[in-house]
Amino acid sequence: MSDLGAGFGYVMKGQRWVARRGRWFGFGLLPGLITLFVYAGALVGLGHGADDLVAWATPFADAWSSPWQALLRTALTALVFVLGLFLAVVTFTAVTLLVGQPFYESLSEEVDRGEGGEVPESGLSLWRELWISARDSVRVLLRVALYGIALFACGFIPVIGQTVVPALAFCVSGYFLAEELTAVALQRRGMVLKDRLVLLRGRRLLVLGFGVPLALAFLVPFAAVFLMPGAVAGATLLARDLTAPGTDAKPGGGPDARAAGDQPV
Template identity: 80%
Template sequence: MRDLGAGLGYLIKGQRWVLGHGRWFGIGLLPGLITLVLYAGALIGLGYGADDLVEWATPFADDWSSPWPGLLRNALTVLVFVLGLFLAVITFTAVTLLVGQPFYEALSEEVDRTEGGTVPESGLPLLRELWISARDSVRILARVGLYAVLLFALGFVPVAGQTVVPVIGFCVTGYFLAEELTAVALQRRGMVLKDRLALLRGHRLRTLGFGVPLGLAFMLPFVAVFLMPGAVAGATLLARGLTGEAETDDEKGGGAVAAEG
């Protein structure tokens, strides 16, 4: 529980950081607003078309007696929209980070500068960094897609599909949100995707403590936009803690939260 609380602490501190640096908060809003418009249109389209998609995919139910076709199709329509929302929450961060790469890189660097004085640099050209970010995002989204399909199938399991599966879904969402956000700071520290995932697995509870509350908040589109700058700042603080660049609470007398071990 202490590690979960520590992860949440980074998220809160990140929001406080951007509120205390208003210019960076404004800069960090722009990519999220652009992405929000794109995703809102996609979700509205899914909302209108999900029932037609389900009806097209279930012709075998046409011969069933009432009310079973309607019950099946209504349940599947809800699941399709929930799946779409799940994917939107996951991919929103990846797309926003890709759109706003230069903005968030600068924001993350400023957090490092104010917190530690030194700013790690990858030394790579901007186009190379964009390519690496896009490539890693595709790899992460492929993993998320596999989880989404599995969780969608498990959603049909009685009781567990309506209780345990949603909880697992939120944990998956939070974990990969944390990975996408910490990538901004960890990539500047020369860590490739494999190393980043290993680092987060080694601090799983702290990662979930940061990512799961953020994932729940990101269910509300406008909230996601306004939290995004602070999420990047908080993820930079989390990265500093996980790599041992921040002092522990005890070392600072209850100050900043730091890395485990």
């Protein structure tokens, strides 16, 4: 359980890092602001249309008497919106990181520089960086979508669907959120997606301790925008420690493997 606390410690370290460097904090805000306006519109649309979607998906309940029809559809409407938020949290980071690739690469490099030691560089062009980031984000989102479908199906189970499922959704969201954030630093270290996932699986509780609090905080309106610079800084600190000499589960990668980008995932 100590790993959970240590993971949360990286969240706080990252926020303190940008708080002491106001220029980098402001620099890291820009991508999040752009993405926020797009996602706000999408969530408002989901809020207005979730009840119609549930009514269309549950025609068998049309003949149910009150209050059972209302209870079922209200619970499912809430679940749809929770799953929508779950997907928004994960995709928000992926899209923001893609939009802000040059911003966050520079911020992550500055963290490495400030902590001392080697400052890894990928040696790839910006367009190659963007392509690899976009491709890896799609692969991660496909995994998230599979979890989302399974969790949505489990949402029909009475009681469990309205209690355990949302909790699991936040754990999944937090785990993949941490993957997206650490990708900025780990990609510069030449690690392909397959190796990054192996590395993070070796320290699941640490990763959850970092990702779940951020996933919950990102649900607060506008919080994701203001927390993103510190989240990238904290993820870089986490990546540094995970790949430090002598740590467990450090997969091989290297710039050549990443540049090729052909490993199956």
